[in-house]
Amino acid sequence: MSVFFAHFAFAQMALCFILLLPLLKKSLSIKMFALLMLCGCGYLLSDLFGPLNKMSIVWWAGYLSGNSLPGVFWLVSLSVFSDREELKGWHFYVASMTLLIPTISTLIQLGFNFDLRQFTAFYGLATYGALGLELVLIGHALVVVIKNWQADLVQERRYMRGSVIGLIACYLVVVIVVEQLFNLQWSWLNMVKYVLLTMLTIAVNLLLFSLKEGTLFDPPVKKPQNILHKKAHSPELNRVLECMLNEKLYRQEGITISVFSRHLGIHEYKLRQIINGELNYRNFNDFLNFYRIQEVTENLSQSAHQQLPVLTLALDSGFRSLSSFNKAFKNKHGITPTEYRNQQALTN
CATH class of the missing domain: 1.20.1070 (Rhopdopsin 7-helix transmembrane proteins)
Known part of the structure; x- marks a missing residue:
């Protein structure tokens, strides 16, 4: 047998x-x-x-x-x-x-x-x-x-x-x-x-x-929605965006979707549906990194922050390490943060 x-x-x-x-x-x-x-x-x-x-x-x-x-x-x-x-x-x-x-x-x-x-x-x-x-x-x-x-x-x-x-x-x-x-x-x-x-x-x-494609192996990733200019906001999505843009909750160290859910007063299952279904993010960390990279990108472009080390800017935005920040930044812009800062210094 x-x-x-x-x-x-x-x-x-x-x-x-x-x-x-x-x-x-x-x-x-x-x-x-x-x-x-x-x-x-x-x-x-x-x-x-x-x-x-x-x-x-x-x-x-x-x-x-x-x-x-x-x-x-x-x-x-x-x-x-x-x-x-x-x-x-x-x-x-x-x-x-x-x-x-x-x-x-x-x-x-x-x-x-x-x-x-x-x-x-x-x-x-x-x-x-x-x-x-x-x-x-x-x-x-x-x-x-x-x-x-x-x-x-x-x-x-x-x-x-x-x-x-x-x-x-x-x-x-x-x-x-x-x-x-x-x-x-x-x-x-x-x-x-x-x-x-x-x-x-x-x-x-x-x-x-x-099961449908992508359950175990990821299919080609859809480009996330432009969450800064998305027009048809649901009330729950408005609360999510407000929390990110105004309260800057992405800066909180070690934030998880459970913590975010309790802060918003939205059930975790519903919050997952909003971020995934309405914004096309498949991973919560990618969603947070959108705001983190955006903040660091703005700071690297400003002369007032030219003397601040890149690591300081990365940690202040919520990243835990320079390596994870560098990787996320390069995925977004195609160049390293230092190269981006140097380019901005030449154009300003």
Whole structure:
């Protein structure tokens, strides 16, 4: 029976990968998720084809895929849930460590034909270091989910993303702890593992392909409305705009949509609909950054603020760090704040 569920889970992941193939060019998050499904298929190879020779191609495919899973999952979480987080080279380097550490260890054993367990320190570092890194990356993926949960303004997408990432994370943790950390070999565990994997893959496919486009992977983003000159204001939207323009609530450090909702006296669900539906913002932080960038842009243009450091202007407008400000500013203007200030100084 466990073999049946293993085949079924394999088929579900292979189906997901095939359905994602035409969409690969749309975004990096789709590429990463397709790679995750491909690694999942590889992870099951040894169970589908029985005990394999360690030097066979199929065994290596399964071994490399299984060790890649935690790192690829971490990259998926960053690319899917951190809407404005661009994957950098060091992200891929860290993710590759879950594969490189055990692979190097295995190659040493195969190449020199001896048991690394004789070298306790090296064996412990290679084995438990890799396991520790895998658990840290999965834990960080969950932190990314929680951190970006409130800022996402599309409720259906929030629950979809949280469910997919959360379920996969829990499954990986259980498998790592049971199979690798404690090395439990009870026969019924395989049945439980494959049943859970089957349920997970079915749920992922149903959520991924039965909901509207953009629920998990972002579609092309509509340009946000010009909220300073939007004419047909609803009473609630008027209150939102007044709070931003007059009270400058965006300056408040650590402001969340829950805090904003209580301040306005508007239910959080309704406030999400206003900012997303009427203004086309999909992320609350992008909405706040519109005002923050606007304020800093005006200050950089004024001679009265020429002596103030860019960092001071950024922090005063509500940004928490210079790096996040620089990135948001460059996305808006195409140049750095310092370059913008210099341009304005030449024209004034």
